Amino acid sequence: MAYGCLALSMSLVGGYVALSKPLVAAFPVLLLAWLRFGIAALAMPHWLKRSPDEPPMTTRTRWLVFLESFLGNFLFSICMLFGVSLTSAVSAGVIMASIPACVAVASWLFLRERITVRIGLAIACAAIGIGLLALSPSASHAPASTAAASTSTSMPWLGNLLVFCAVLCETAYAVIGKSLTGRLGPKRIASLINLWGFVLSMPFGIWFALQFDFTAVRFGTWALLVAYALAASIWTVWLWMTGLRHVPAAQAGVFAVLLPVSAALVGVLVLGESLSSPQLVAFVVALIGVVLATWPGRRT
Numbered sequence: 001m002a003y004g005c006l007a008l009s010m011s012l013v014g015g016y017v018a019l020s021k022p023l024v025a026a027f028p029v030l031l032l033a034w035l036r037f038g039i040a041a042l043a044m045p046h047w048l049k050r051s052p053d054e055p056p057m058t059t060r061t062r063w064l065v066f067l068e069s070f071l072g073n074f075l076f077s078i079c080m081l082f083g084v085s086l087t088s089a090v091s092a093g094v095i096m097a098s099i100p101a102c103v104a105v106a107s108w109l110f111l112r113e114r115i116t117v118r119i120g121l122a123i124a125c126a127a128i129g130i131g132l133l134a135l136s137p138s139a140s141h142a143p144a145s146t147a148a149a150s151t152s153t154s155m156p157w158l159g160n161l162l163v164f165c166a167v168l169c170e171t172a173y174a175v176i177g178k179s180l181t182g183r184l185g186p187k188r189i190a191s192l193i194n195l196w197g198f199v200l201s202m203p204f205g206i207w208f209a210l211q212f213d214f215t216a217v218r219f220g221t222w223a224l225l226v227a228y229a230l231a232a233s234i235w236t237v238w239l240w241m242t243g244l245r246h247v248p249a250a251q252a253g254v255f256a257v258l259l260p261v262s263a264a265l266v267g268v269l270v271l272g273e274s275l276s277s278p279q280l281v282a283f284v285v286a287l288i289g290v291v292l293a294t295w296p297g298r299r300t
Helices: 002-026 029-043 059-086 089-096 099-110 117-135 144-151 156-180 186-209 219-244 249-269 277-294
Strands: none
Touching: 002 029, 002 059, 002 219, 002 249, 029 059, 029 186, 029 219, 059 156, 059 186, 089 156, 089 249, 099 117, 099 156, 099 249, 117 249, 117 277, 156 219, 156 249, 186 219, 219 249, 249 277
């Protein structure tokens, strides 16, 4: 059940990373982030209530909740949204495949978790997949109708750099989340960090909202925004925290390879991007890493 929650969470993250490209074309990034947090806040006020078996939050726990939201929620959203607006969904997925190795190193440094040989091999598979993708020729081609419009505004190097910053934010999200799961329930963590995200993005959101023409946004874009908000702030966070309660952070980080896989699939199937043979091989290698990480160990 824990493995299933982690896998589904990362698959959903990859899906909304790719689908955010049409959204950043319709909304300013900071306004989009504020709307995302606001829509999710309206959907889960009942999750803010403390359960009877949950201890009161200490000062340290409150700071961890703030950092979880600021790094893993607010900054991740900003870096990811700006990043995918400047690069392709497939390229973003390639860079985000480095999350497992980053999480493993951070969990060893900060949580003192031991990295077993099998988990090390799983992380190596993720790294090999990244290498194959990096060496393969770029295979993301925008549809002909949008290629000319995107040429003048696309800055792949800056977009890739911002996506890598999102990787670092996601690493902090996994490590801090592991500490929080021993203190708070998954639903309360999701609601609290979303509320902090809403507060942090409010000044920027209001400023852009006062200048934005909301009547120009199509109904389909609004529907996509609602689905994005629910997936990014509720479903993925709850699934991740639920699985993280029962799995070491380094092992859970291996499931992040499903993020680039789902991002690339959405880019290919929905956004009209293409996928080369080396990229396909890289994704297979990455999935072998997931199998290694989740293969049942011997009982002693």
